[in-house]
Amino acid sequence: MTTDLLILMKQELVVTFIIFILLFIKIGKGIKNETLLPLIQLLLLTNFVIGFFFNKEGILFGGMYNTTALMVFQKNILSLATYLISLLCVGWLKKSDHLAEFFLLMLSALLGMFFMISAGNLLMFYLSLELATIPIAAIANFDLEKRRSSEAAMKMILSSAFSSGILLFGISLLYGATGTIDFVALPALLNGSPLQLFAFIFLFAAFAFKLSIVPFHLYTADVYEGAPIAVTSFLSVVSKGAIAFIFITALYKVFRPMEEVWYNMLVILSVATMLVGNLFALRQQQFKRFLAFSSIAQVGFILVGISSGAPEGLSAVVYFVLIYVFSNLAAFGVAELISNQTGKETIDDYKGMYATNPFLSWVLAIALFSLAGIPPTAGFFGKLFLITAGASKASYWFIIIAALNMMISLFYYLKVVRAVFMDKSEQPIEKINIPASAKLALLLCGAGIVLLGILSWVYDYIVSLVK
């Protein structure tokens, strides 16, 4: 039992261990940022590497916690993204007065996401969801003296508290209707009675809030714009990925008897999400806000994959999130370097950047091509598998709308690429000196974007995990 506990909960325990190390560092004599930051990066790398060893499947605590090879892989994606963020944002992190607290809160959120992915019970799911969102609201406020940062944190905490209130109301009605909160016991008790449908709609709305699906997306862009870029990238990559994974588990395993209901909901919401995300991204001038709306549109594409309801949908979403980690982090990393050293954040400022910063321009271009889904990059294959999975229900007009949305998104991603490579500007961004670790992370992201599309065994591996 004890060894089982140690091995099955290995990833959570490692993260907890790192949190405690940071806590003791914080309590003890302060360490300078220059020495603390490499230490944290090393710890996060260990966390990522340990995820590949001693993997075992099993159930703990009477079904509250369960782990499978696929969940381990999903958690590895999240650890990788966290490690990349710690490499990319060195410039901003070094200047911070509270480096240890920043990672304390960020890793608490990561721990929450790990438990959320492994949850086998609505109580466990709710607790871990709160652990995953409350610390993020706190770190969104990390630029304490900036007005926009506190505004972003306020919007984040209020909307997440409201959405968890909705989630809880849904759970309470579901408990009243079925008498259980266990994921394994629930599906047999779901019979589609009006009370259960009502509860399900509440749960679905809460998920939509957390994933920023369209009618519930209003806080997303503001939070992304106001929060420090390290937090924004964490929020848009790690948090979105984790919630997409648990959303699939909830729909495919728990609410399988209601498949007809959620298929129709997903189709409508997905079309709305893609359209609104794309159309609003068209008119953005601020680069972070632009990426926020583009990430809303990407969530719309993830919903296309989820709507398939088959194992192909699950594997396509996991693969897409893996690619999305690399592409989005590369784009955010470039934005972070530029805004940290020059304070420039609008797309107009990026004009003529190729003349002074060819490396950053190429990384940005590859990342945006991948987000848009242009063939040599992995993003194309990610979208291809999502849309193929979505087509399995044979509602072709839905797939046509998704494909049209890919074309709209191509337009605005290429607009940025044009500004970087073709437009001339009197005051282009001066030469940016890239810290070694950020350069390493950008190269890793670039390699990931290019290679993931070519190496077919990655996708085969994910498919083998899903089965």
Added chain:
Amino acid sequence: MMQPGLYHILIISAALFFIGVFGFFTRRNLITMLMSIELILNSVNLNFIAFNKYVWPHKMDGLFFSLFVIAIAAAEAAVAIAIIINLYRSHQSIDVEDAGEMKY
């Protein structure tokens, strides 16, 4: 004398929930919005306990859930109030309309 039954409690809790939602959407003071969220969470607690007592008396899930909800609500309120205090420092106000630099 009439004993209160499940439906009475459910009506109260549904009313509490929607009063909370209404308050959250109409009030402009951040502390009042936080209070509205507390109303929502308390309606959930009421729901859980009522279901536990009247519908599933031999189970304990609902009671445990409501205990955890109370604890998490406290944690959430603590973080939210810290954020509101910081917002007050930079904006000199806790009205949401004043914190509207980022739009559309």
